[in-house]
Amino acid sequence: MIEEGRPLFLQIAEAIEESILDGSLVEDAQAPSTNELAAFHRINPATAAKGVAMLVDKGVLIKRRGIGMFVAGGARDILLGERRTAFAERFIDPLIAEARTLGLGAEDLTALLHERTQHAERTASTEGSRA
Structure with a gap:
């Protein structure tokens, strides 16, 4: 550890x-x-x-x-709040910056996120059925 x-x-x-x-x-x-x-x-x-x-x-x-x-x-809530903030700073803020560069708005990002989530779920279910 x-x-x-x-x-x-x-x-x-x-x-x-x-x-x-x-x-x-x-x-x-x-x-x-x-x-x-x-x-x-x-x-x-x-x-x-x-x-x-x-x-x-x-x-x-x-x-x-x-x-x-x-x-x-409330300890778990404190930790989850910290994690959410760190997640946003590490991943969401750069995502928004890149989206602006590409001319993508919030609706575009939402659609992409939905699309990628569905893709990941399909991939996970096919990998699970192979095992």
Whole structure:
């Protein structure tokens, strides 16, 4: 799971975020402790704590004194909102810029998106029937 060249604390935070997004770590559930994370990933507990602290700062995890860290109510919505924003900045904004260059409007993009979605669904269903 640990990737070379990327800060470990970010990878720890992202792994917890993924667990929240995929539903394996639900709201109000206890999150792994920094010591558990450190032991599992064989890293320094301070590094794990830095990743957890990032999530506390975002409002994704909350600390319950003497009990541990828990997934905050609304954590999944916070993360989905961040992902949507990042998706728009990374993919939609450049798409709109290129569409303008090509003289395509919103209706044209909607039609292209619909067409490509149908194509992808047909391709997926034919590949699924071959298996």
